[in-house]
Amino acid sequence: MMLLQKKLRRRLPLIILLIFITLPVSGCWDRKEIENRGYVLGIAIDHAMTGNDKGENDFMYAPQGAGQRKYRVTVELPKFRKKEGSKEISSAEQHLIWAAEGESMFAIIRAINTKVYFGMFFEDIQILIFSEAVAREGIGDIIDFFLRDAEVRRRVKLFVTPDRAEDILKTKLQVEEVNSMFIAKLTQNVNKSPYFAGKAVIGEISKAIRNKRSFVMPLVMVEDKEVKITRAAVFDRRQKMVGELDEFEVNGAKLLKRELKQGVIVVPHPADAEKIATFELYEADIKVKPHLEGGKLRFSLDAKFVGTLGENQNAGQDALDPAFTKAVEQAVAAEYARLVDKSYNKQQALRVEVCGLGKLVYNQYPDYWKIIKERWEEEIFPQTPLDTNITVNIRRPVLKR
Amino acid sequence: MIYNTEGISRKLQELKALIVGAAEVKQDMEVLVRTLREEYVESEAYQLTTALQVNLEHLREILAGSDDIQFREFWIVPFQLKASIVFLEEMTDQAIINEHVIEKLTNSRSPEAFGSQQFELVDVIRNIILTAASVTKEDKLEPIVNRILLGDAALFIDTINTAIIIASRKVDSRAISEPETEAEIRGPRDGFTEELRVNITLIRRRIKNPNLVVKKQTVGVRSKTEIAIVYFRGIANFKLIHEVKKRLRNITTDIPAPSGIHNLLEDSPFSIFPTVMSTERPDKLIVALAEGKVGVLIDGTPFCYTVPTVFTDFFKSGDDYYEKWMPAALIRLTRYVSAFFALTVPAFYVAVTSFHPALLPTPLVLTIGTSREGVPFPAFIEALIMETLLEIMQEAGIRLPKLIGPAVSIVGGLVIGEAAVRAGLVSASLTIVTSFTAIATFNISSYRMGLPLRLLRVPLMVMAAGFGMFGVMCGLIAIAIHLSILKSFGEPYLAPLAPKSSSNLSDLKDTLAVLPATQMVERPAYVEPQDRKRQKNDE
Numbered sequence: 008m009m010l011l012q013k014k015l016r017r018r019l020p021l022i023i024l025l026i027f028i029t030l031p032v033s034g035c036w037d038r039k040e041i042e043n044r045g046y047v048l049g050i051a052i053d054h055a056m057t058g059n060d061k062g063e064n065d066f067m068y069a070p071q072g073a074g075q076r077k078y079r080v081t082v083e084l085p086k087f088r089k090k091e092g093s094k095e096i097s098s099a100e101q102h103l104i105w106a107a108e109g110e111s112m113f114a115i116i117r118a119i120n121t122k123v124y125f126g127m128f129f130e131d132i133q134i135l136i137f138s139e140a141v142a143r144e145g146i147g148d149i150i151d152f153f154l155r156d157a158e159v160r161r162r163v164k165l166f167v168t169p170d171r172a173e174d175i176l177k178t179k180l181q182v183e184e185v186n187s188m189f190i191a192k193l194t195q196n197v198n199k200s201p202y203f204a205g206k207a208v209i210g211e212i213s214k215a216i217r218n219k220r221s222f223v224m225p226l227v228m229v230e231d232k233e234v235k236i237t238r239a240a241v242f243d244r245r246q247k248m249v250g251e252l253d254e255f256e257v258n259g260a261k262l263l264k265r266e267l268k269q270g271v272i273v274v275p276h277p278a279d280a281e282k283i284a285t286f287e288l289y290e291a292d293i294k295v296k297p298h299l300e301g302g303k304l305r306f307s308l309d310a311k312f313v314g315t316l317g318e319n320q321n322a323g324q325d326a327l328d329p330a331f332t333k334a335v336e337q338a339v340a341a342e343y344a345r346l347v348d349k350s351y352n353k354q355q356a357l358r359v360e361v362c363g364l365g366k367l368v369y370n371q372y373p374d375y376w377k378i379i380k381e382r383w384e385e386e387i388f389p390q391t392p393l394d395t396n397i398t399v400n401i402r403r404p405v406l407k408r
Numbered sequence: 409m410i411y412n413t414e415g416i417s418r419k420l421q422e423l424k425a426l427i428v429g430a431a432e433v434k435q436d437m438e439v440l441v442r443t444l445r446e447e448y449v450e451s452e453a454y455q456l457t458t459a460l461q462v463n464l465e466h467l468r469e470i471l472a473g474s475d476d477i478q479f480r481e482f483w484i485v486p487f488q489l490k491a492s493i494v495f496l497e498e499m500t501d502q503a504i505i506n507e508h509v510i511e512k513l514t515n516s517r518s519p520e521a522f523g524s525q526q527f528e529l530v531d532v533i534r535n536i537i538l539t540a541a542s543v544t545k546e547d548k549l550e551p552i553v554n555r556i557l558l559g560d561a562a563l564f565i566d567t568i569n570t571a572i573i574i575a576s577r578k579v580d581s582r583a584i585s586e587p588e589t590e591a592e593i594r595g596p597r598d599g600f601t602e603e604l605r606v607n608i609t610l611i612r613r614r615i616k617n618p619n620l621v622v623k624k625q626t627v628g629v630r631s632k633t634e635i636a637i638v639y640f641r642g643i644a645n646f647k648l649i650h651e652v653k654k655r656l657r658n659i660t661t662d663i664p665a666p667s668g669i670h671n672l673l674e675d676s677p678f679s680i681f682p683t684v685m686s687t688e689r690p691d692k693l694i695v696a697l698a699e700g701k702v703g704v705l706i707d708g709t710p711f712c713y714t715v716p717t718v719f720t721d722f723f724k725s726g727d728d729y730y731e732k733w734m735p736a737a738l739i740r741l742t743r744y745v746s747a748f749f750a751l752t753v754p755a756f757y758v759a760v761t762s763f764h765p766a767l768l769p770t771p772l773v774l775t776i777g778t779s780r781e782g783v784p785f786p787a788f789i790e791a792l793i794m795e796t797l798l799e800i801m802q803e804a805g806i807r808l809p810k811l812i813g814p815a816v817s818i819v820g821g822l823v824i825g826e827a828a829v830r831a832g833l834v835s836a837s838l839t840i841v842t843s844f845t846a847i848a849t850f851n852i853s854s855y856r857m858g859l860p861l862r863l864l865r866v867p868l869m870v871m872a873a874g875f876g877m878f879g880v881m882c883g884l885i886a887i888a889i890h891l892s893i894l895k896s897f898g899e900p901y902l903a904p905l906a907p908k909s910s911s912n913l914s915d916l917k918d919t920l921a922v923l924p925a926t927q928m929v930e931r932p933a934y935v936e937p938q939d940r941k942r943q944k945n946d947e
Contacts, residue, residue, distance in 0.1 A: 037876060040787060041761040042780040046773060085774050087781035130766035131773060158766070188770070 042087050045125040048102075049083040049187025051136045051172035052149060055108040069109030069118030078141065078149065080115040081106040081173040082127065083187050102185045104177055112152035129158035133191035135165050135209065136172040136227060139240070139248065147216055147246030154213050161210030164191055166227040167240035167248065178229045186234070190227060193236050201261050201270045202254035204239035219244045221359045221384060223252070223260075243359050244384065250357045252350060259350030262310065262343065263362040265293045272342050276321050277334035285318035286339040286401065297368045299375055304387065306364060307394045308347060312339070315403045336399040344395045355389040364388070451550040460490055460566035463549075467494060470553055477556070482510060486518045487529070490566045493574075499559030501578040508540040509563060509574055530570050533563075542575035554632065581606050587688040587710075589855060594730040599688045604634050604707035610690040611638060611703075619643075620697070625653065627669065627706075630662040635669075638693070638703040645700065645936045651897055652702045652715060666708035673704075673713070675895045680860040683896040685717035691726055700937030716897035716935060720904050720919045722857035723747070728922050737921040744920060746848035751861045751887075753848070754791045755868035755880045757841045761787045763876030779835040788873035790834055794842040795866060797824055802846070903934030 055067075055076045067079065084103045107118035116127050135153065137146055153159045168175055176186050197205035203225040215222040223239040239252040239260070252260060261267045269288055276282040290313035298305045316335065319326050326332075354360055365383050369376040379387045454466045464479060471477050481492040491513065493505060513533070522532045534543050546552050547570045552562050559577035584606065587599030600607045608622055619641040626632045635656060639649055652673075659672045670684035671677065687693060688710045693703050696714035704713040714721075723743045728736040761780070765773050783790060801820040805813050825843070828834040845865070849858045864887060871879030894901035904915040912933035917923040931937045 038762045038786075038873070040780065041765050041773065042777045042783075044765060044777075046765075046770070046777070048770070085777070087774075087778045128765070131770040133770065185774075 039126075043125050044128040045082075045084050045123055046131045047082045047084060047127050047129050048131060048185050049134045049136070049176050049190070050132065050153075051081040051083075051138075051176050052141055053079045053081070053138045053172050054140050055079045067106065067108040069107045069111075069115045071109050071111055071114045074110030076108050077110045078112075078115070079106055079108045079173065080112060080119075081176055082116075082119060083176040083185060084123075085185050101183060102176075102187075104173075106173065112149060129153075129156060130160065132159055132163050133187045135163055136175050137165070137167050137224075138172040139167055139169045141172075142167045142224075142240060142242070142248035145245060145247040146242070150209070150212070150216070150246075153209060159209065161208065161213075163209040164194055165207045165209060165212055165224045166190070166236070167224050168227050168229075170228075175227055175229050175234065178234070179232055180234065181232050190234055190236070193234070194225070198269045201258050201267060202238070203236045204252070204257055204260075205266075216246060220365075221361050223361045226251070239361075241354075241357055241359050241361060243357075249359055250353075252353060255346050256350040256353050259346035259348070260354070260362050262291075262293060262347050263295060263308065263350060263364070265295060267291050267293065271317055272339050273318075274335065274338035274342050276319075276324070277331060277338065278324050279321050282320045283318070284316065284320065284335050284338075286314050286335065286399070287317035288312055288314040290314065295364070295367060297364070297371050299372050304368065304375075304391045305394065306367075306391060308396065310343070310395075310397045312343065312397065312399045313402050314399070316401050332401050336401055340397045340399045343397045343399070347395050347397075348393070351393050358385050358389055360384050360388045451553045454549045456547055456549050456552075456569045456571065458567050458569045460492060460564055463564050463571075464492055464494075466549065467553070470549070471556075480505075480510070482514065484513045484516070484565070486516045487565075492564050493561050494556055494564065495561035495576065496556060496559055499578060500561055500576045502576075504540055504574065504576040505561050509538060509561065512537050512539055529565070530568055530572065533565070534572050538572070538574065540574045540576070544573045544575075546571050546573050557632075579603060579605060584610070590687060590689050590692070590725075590853075592689070592726045592730075595689065595726040596691050598690065600690060600705075600710040600712060602708055602710055604636060604705055607690075607705050607710075607712065608636060608638075611693065614690060614694055615697075623653070625656055627656055627659050628662055628664050629660070631664065633664065633666055633669075634707040636705040638697060638705060640697050640700070643698070643700045643931070643937050643939055644702055645938060648700075648702055648716070648897060648936070652704065656704070666706045667711055669704075669706055669709075670713050673715070675897065679890070679894055680863060681719070681891065681894060681901070682722070682856045682860070683717055683894060683901060685714045685721050685854075686711040686856065687714065688712070689726060695726070695729070698942075699931050700935040700939075716899040718896065718899065718903050718934060719891060719901050722854040723852065724918075725853040729925065733922050733924045737923075740922055741920065743852055746851040747857070747861060750845055750848040750852065750858070751864055752868060752880065752884070753841055753845050754795060754865055755872040755883070756877075757838065758788045758791050758869055759872035759876045759880050762873065776835075776837045779837045782832045783835045784833070786873075787838070788869060790838050791841070791869055792866070794834060794838055795869070798842055798846055799862070899934045899936075904932060907933065 055078055068076070082105050084105070086101055086103050103123075105119045105122055107115045107122075109115045109118065120126060135150075141149070153163070166175075175190070178186065180186055180189060182189055194203075194205065197203065204223040205225070207222070207224040212222055212224075214220075221241065221243045223241050225236050226238045226240055228235045228237065238254060239257045240248050241250050241252060243249045258267070258270065267288070268291060272286045272288070273283050274286065276284045292311040294309045296307050296309075298307060316326060316332075324331060350362075354362070360383070365376075365388075368379075368383075449470055449472065451470045454470060457463055457466075464481075467477075467479075476497045477494065478497050479492055479494055481490065483489070484491050493509060495502075495505065516537050522536055530545060534545060546555070546562075552571050552573065555573050556562050561574045561576045563572040563574060565572075581603035582601045584598045584601055586597045590599075598610060600610065611620070612622075617640075621637075621639055621641050623637045625635050625637065627635050637649070637652055637656070655673050659669070661672060664672060670682070670686055674683050676683065685696075687696075693712055693714060697703055701714045701716065704715070706712065723740060725740075725743075728740055731739075760767050761776060768776070780787070785793070797820070801816060801824070804820075805816045808816060825839055829836045829839055849862060852858050852861070864883075868880055868883045871883040873879075875882070892900070892902050892906075900906070904919040907913050907915050914928075914930045915932050915934060917928055918932070926943075929943050930940045931942050933940070
């Protein structure tokens, strides 16, 4: 024991020296100060504006050995600037925008690095926006880079915009926040106003692509210092955008998907058709079932909604009157049924099913699913009828004095 | 050729004589220097004789003619003998010498009246004439000198080769005051002083039990510092008591500093962690004694030591036992948490900001990035600068007079904190990290445990700057390994955290958390007490 200690003591300086030698040898290969990274918060993908004929060496050009100048990728980065006093800073001063053009996403990103000294860092990326033109051509191929890159998180939110995607990032918002962060946070309201498709995160979309399922993404629009998330862009199994669901169809789709939790429904006032009454949903019990009868598939939807009378825009009406309540309940139920049917029919028309009904068939009739799997969206689903049975219960007319 | 050989040999002889002469001169000089240099006198070398003057001369030699030694010579008229009383002027209660010694002796009756035929003269004087409370005989010079140095008076009488020692110590001690380094909210307000006897009083007053043993010993060949080993008979392990005594005996330093004796007792003096607990609170000492530990009180320091000491001891405070158990447990937990933070937060900051910003939520990344914008140094250098400033200010605050102390914190806090951030030399986020670290260090109840944590912070930061989180983890693992190797008086340093067997699990009741006092039935097992049961039904 003593001998061992003695030996160790003699070697200790050597060991310490070795440890210290490794310090300079290894180098701090991963070290980069926090302010010197380019935190990409949002990416917009558009078609390149310049044609192929334009000179090869212009400003936006990203060098590629193969491929064309097809896409223009715009990145939004935060601007690290000290706030001095309480000076107001508009959102344009909060962010930095860079762009480059090419076909390879990676090459484009690296081309941006010839303009900015801090390397692009994708761990904090919040949103990815496709222009509708790009989306209609199909996003399956260009999304590969973002799924493959180790830095991109699975919770990046995806959007489609009808116009140019770069405008969404470039616009000046009223808030003191980077546009991408603001838009990403805006999706939190998905339950409060269920008029846009929720949960289009890159991880889920990746799953859908791998399973050859169709999927939806919310649309984002910009107008005069405001952004808005609305509706849903529908993508088929080949990852091409095939159409849109409008606000009511999105609401109906959520009902079909059993995801509806909140929301308001406006119906004509039973006592006075000129005026309105509003129902606020706060409890939903939705059951959707496939039925296979004699080789024919049919869906049934049973839903029970509980909520309050949110608005009674007729001062003369006694809100506690049972007849009135009953009338409102029926009107709301009819409206919900209309939303579901509208959404269902639209999906049938687009030959795309995004409410997870196929999964229900698979769960209930796995053998049957095996047969129809390949033909589900194109042939079977458009032929399948839906029975809707919705009951609404206004539990609290809300006392008012 | 003809050489003048005779001339050469004569010259050589002269040279030889010169060399020999020089050597002699050198020897003579050495002897002279040696006699001029004052020698350290060992009092064991002297013997007590019957001649008073010889004894006194010996004493003068031993005590190096120091001026504070008084030799009061007088005649004991009834005995027809010359006597001398020797004492230290400042440390002696002279009233006792006057009233109970000199007065009684000079006014005594003649020796025949006491029947001095049957009894020896010394015993007559000691047992009948002197009326002081404690009077002893001593016939060796060394203990006599020691007693004189403690403040007692020695009475030498002509024709008698025995001295009579009269206890006449005057204890001048600082008033008992509240312990300054260990503040408590509901703890007792008295703390140990520098005077050993006062300290023993503080313990004896609290515990009226004959089994509380106080064993005195001296430490230091030259200083002869008085120490007292305190323990409960029947509780403390005798092996432990023996070990403490042995280690104290084996101290070879001639004049050890009383407040630093723990450094001479430790198992691993090279370790950065303290393995001997010191406290200036009598209540803490008694808690330790009741657990079966051994206390060491030392003359000249208000800090007493309790051994064996484990890592968790440094995170305990008396208040933990004076409050309800649940808040007490929570507060104790904050000490461990702040110890961890005090050690790691700057390292984590460096690692995360320079290697792994992905670990932070995006808004926090942006905030830190914004605060670091324009700062000229990398995070590691920045943290190192702040750390250095912090240490400098902390030390400056301690050493300065109490009147100027607050000025340091004002200048340091305002100038360094505010101005440096404004000037863009340091980022605001790092200022927060540094000040949080400092406050976390203060939250550890023990100053002595704070020191190693403060010191280890810097190597961890270096590891963080070199290898990121990987480096920090390696550093923490190294510290953990070191802690698990450490021992205090043979007991593992992490003993209560890692009980040896399931029967020792009850140690955990008073480690990270505190359980209600009624639940603490057993003494900690790692102390290996002779009696583990702490709570007893009436037997």
